[in-house]
Amino acid sequence: MESDDESLLSPTSSTSSFDEDDVNVRMAPNWCAYRQLIESRGTRLDTCADVKQWYQDYWESLIAQGCKVTRDLPGYTRACSYSDENELCKDAGLPDNLFRGTHCATGKKVVIKAVHIYSREYDTVRYLSSPPLRNHPMNHTIPILDLIDDAANNLGFIVMEEWSPQLVSDVPRTLRLFLGAIRQCIEVRSFSPYRTYTGILMLISQHAVFMHAHHMAHLDISIRNLLTDYSSHYAYIDFETCRRFDGIPSPRVRGVRGTNLPPELENGEYADPYKVDIWALGVLILHASALTGYDVPELKALTRPMLHEDFERRPTASAVLKVFDTIVAGIKESRLQSTSVYHSST
Structure with a gap:
C-alpha cells in the first residue's frame, strides 16, 4: 500500500529515480560558490x-515622513562589519535556501530560492511559469524572473520578485477591495487584473480554480503563503507540497504536512487533494476576514460547506467561485464602499 501511495505523491513530470524524501528537502547551497553563475544570468546577489x-x-523615507529613525539596527550593523563592501551579505532572518538580490535588467528586488532540481516545487514553478500558463489571467503565482539549473549538482535556483507577506499592513480600504482580493485567491494567477480588493477574496478563489483545472493541488494554502506587492496584487508561494495529478481521475493523498489540514489528514486517512485545498481555502477566507476587520456574514455561509468534515460533501473550487460571485453581486453598493473596523477607527 505504501508504494501505491507514494506513486500518487510523486511529480508527474519527473522521470528521476531520486527518492521522494531526498529531493523535497530544504537546500543549503554555498551562495558564494554560485554567485558567478547567478550573476551571469542577470541577477546580482546582495552585497x-x-x-x-x-x-x-529606508531611513530617508522615514525622515521625509517626519518619523524618528534609529541606525542601530542588526542588519545594518552586520553589513558594516565587513571590510569589503563587495562581499555577499546574507539576510540573517532568511533560511539558508533563500538569498536577496536585484534583477539587473529591471532593477527589481528579488528573492532567489535554492531547490532540488527534481523537487515538487521546481517542477510546479517551471510548469506554471511556462507559456501559455504564465500569462493566464487566473494564474496567481508569484512572478518568476528566471529559473537557473545546475544539473551537475541537482540544484535549481528560482528567481522571484520580492513581495511582502504582511497582508494586514495592506488592509483593503473598502469591502469591495477586500472581496476582490479574496476572489483572486479562489482563482489563482501571476498578475491580477483586479487593482482592487474585490480583487484578497478574488485571488483566494481564482488560484484554486486555476490549479485544480490543471490537475494540481497546492496542499498548503494559508495566510503565510500569500504575498502582496502593495498594489492590490496577491500571489501564492511555496509549492513544496504541491502535487500534479495528470492522468489520475480520482487521486488520493495521505501524510501531507501543511498549515490548515482537514480532519481526514489529521486522522491519517486518505484524502481528495482538491478537497484538502477547499478546506484550507475556507480557513484562509475566515482568517483574512478576521485579520482585516471585515465582518461579512455571507462569507461565513460560503465557508460552511467548504469546512464540512466529510470531504466528499465539500464543493469544488469552481462551485465556490460561482457562489462567491453571486454573493458579491447581491451586496449593495453602499455596503461595498464601507470600510473595515481598522480604517473606520482612523
Whole structure:
C-alpha cells in the first residue's frame, strides 16, 4: 500500500529515480560558490554595499515622513562589519535556501530560492511559469524572473520578485477591495487584473480554480503563503507540497504536512487533494476576514460547506467561485464602499 501511495505523491513530470524524501528537502547551497553563475544570468546577489544602501534609502523615507529613525539596527550593523563592501551579505532572518538580490535588467528586488532540481516545487514553478500558463489571467503565482539549473549538482535556483507577506499592513480600504482580493485567491494567477480588493477574496478563489483545472493541488494554502506587492496584487508561494495529478481521475493523498489540514489528514486517512485545498481555502477566507476587520456574514455561509468534515460533501473550487460571485453581486453598493473596523477607527 505504501508504494501505491507514494506513486500518487510523486511529480508527474519527473522521470528521476531520486527518492521522494531526498529531493523535497530544504537546500543549503554555498551562495558564494554560485554567485558567478547567478550573476551571469542577470541577477546580482546582495552585497554589503547593497544592504547599507537599502537602509539609507529606508531611513530617508522615514525622515521625509517626519518619523524618528534609529541606525542601530542588526542588519545594518552586520553589513558594516565587513571590510569589503563587495562581499555577499546574507539576510540573517532568511533560511539558508533563500538569498536577496536585484534583477539587473529591471532593477527589481528579488528573492532567489535554492531547490532540488527534481523537487515538487521546481517542477510546479517551471510548469506554471511556462507559456501559455504564465500569462493566464487566473494564474496567481508569484512572478518568476528566471529559473537557473545546475544539473551537475541537482540544484535549481528560482528567481522571484520580492513581495511582502504582511497582508494586514495592506488592509483593503473598502469591502469591495477586500472581496476582490479574496476572489483572486479562489482563482489563482501571476498578475491580477483586479487593482482592487474585490480583487484578497478574488485571488483566494481564482488560484484554486486555476490549479485544480490543471490537475494540481497546492496542499498548503494559508495566510503565510500569500504575498502582496502593495498594489492590490496577491500571489501564492511555496509549492513544496504541491502535487500534479495528470492522468489520475480520482487521486488520493495521505501524510501531507501543511498549515490548515482537514480532519481526514489529521486522522491519517486518505484524502481528495482538491478537497484538502477547499478546506484550507475556507480557513484562509475566515482568517483574512478576521485579520482585516471585515465582518461579512455571507462569507461565513460560503465557508460552511467548504469546512464540512466529510470531504466528499465539500464543493469544488469552481462551485465556490460561482457562489462567491453571486454573493458579491447581491451586496449593495453602499455596503461595498464601507470600510473595515481598522480604517473606520482612523
